[in-house]
Amino acid sequence: MTVPLSRRRLLTSAAALGGLLTVSGSLTACSRTEVGTGAPPGDADLLAELRKEGHVRVGFAGEAPYGFQDGSAALAGEAPTLHREIFTALGIRELRPTLTEFGALIPGLLAGRFDVVSAGMAITPERCAKVIFSEPEFVSPTALMVRKGNPKGLADLRSCAAKGVRVGVLTAAVEASYAKEAGVPDGSVVALAKQQDGLDALVAGRIDAFALTGISLRWLARTNQGAAVEVLDPFVPVVKGVKQYSPGGAVFRPGATALRDAFDTELAKITGDPARYVRLIGKYGFTKGEVPPRTLRTADLCKA
Template structure:
């Protein structure tokens, strides 16, 4: 983690230095701790997330700018058990791993799958949620399967697992697909509604929220090979936070706390 050190004045008086040491001033905090370089409190962790992915993480602009969702609740619950305050920070999805590497975030929860490529640069916790992918189109479309994407313009979130899935259809299945990559899911959905995109591939749990809000859209679950490795928490390489969070995550999975959060945000179907 990129560190930011603060230095106080140098006092020649041994007595005064001793008093300051005993009082424990803020400048004496060990900033090589797990706290982000953006925060001097070692008990505060910055959670990088991309707040355009309901119900995992999103902002209800009508009620304020607070980031909420399944990932936020999970991160805060884990942090509380470990004595940390977790503060979400909105970052474009493709910038989340760089944020870990340069110290702008201490951990990432963003429905992120630990792909082999990502594992090269960051560490991941155990999986906390598993989901599948869905093709989203306008009502009346004949697009229902990956093969139906032939000759179509398809939107995906930049640097997402869905981008990789559609790219593989082009490279491995030799499908003629125009792949359009955007940072934000709402932008992709709007492009379908406006007719600029024929379809999009989005994670199924997230898709359900957009389908409920946009009655002109329909979704088709990708049946073959769509089972994901699941979502996991990302940390900077060799961060001690990985083991700490894994221990409490295991406890929450065993005692039913994770399931309760799944039921809260996804409903009964997602918890089965």
């Protein structure tokens, strides 16, 4: 069993209780609820209902490259692209988005404000106690961003420990624990507030490597074209003998098993064809290295 730590920072602050931000022009204000109960009705028949209506309401958090709006305000990113492909195959051609604080996605889903979360959300036992996940749609191995030419000759966090270099991590992110497990001294770990701070610190020589998921680092490099940095090949950290894959998936209400199962059937056709997978979401920094292993199952990931 491979139990991941979430790839995201701690998201249980007061912001998790914030209000929803609605995308301009999208039909997201209404919610399907059982009159007098506040509960979403008919989850058992939700797939048939969505096919009849011709659209599915999706919640996303505005986080590139997982789910965001591009320059034309269109819904883009890993999750919406995969989900659009899957729902089209299921006879549901339109995604109607609601932009939401990440911590409010699950409460919004449970309140019936949308039908699925399309945000690359990490599959964790704590979340599985509230909602149901698809099978993994990606894994997010860790990688290092280093200065161009990799002057320190680094490969992974163990090499950082061996060579005594300074490693940047995001504040409260899981990479800090990965670095500690790999033997990097606390004094050599530099906490940074945001991703851009990591790249800037690296270019300025304040750190020798920036540790984050390969997905995020490749996107960061893409949005900073011309910066004298490179992203090394990803690796899977091991904590207490357990590989940390940090997989993510689509999220559904607990009763929506028919919709989730139909989704999983189409998802398997994509993850089972790495060339198609990369063709769909390669532009967002996803490679064959992010294709989930067939042995990695949500049922196992949900076990505490």
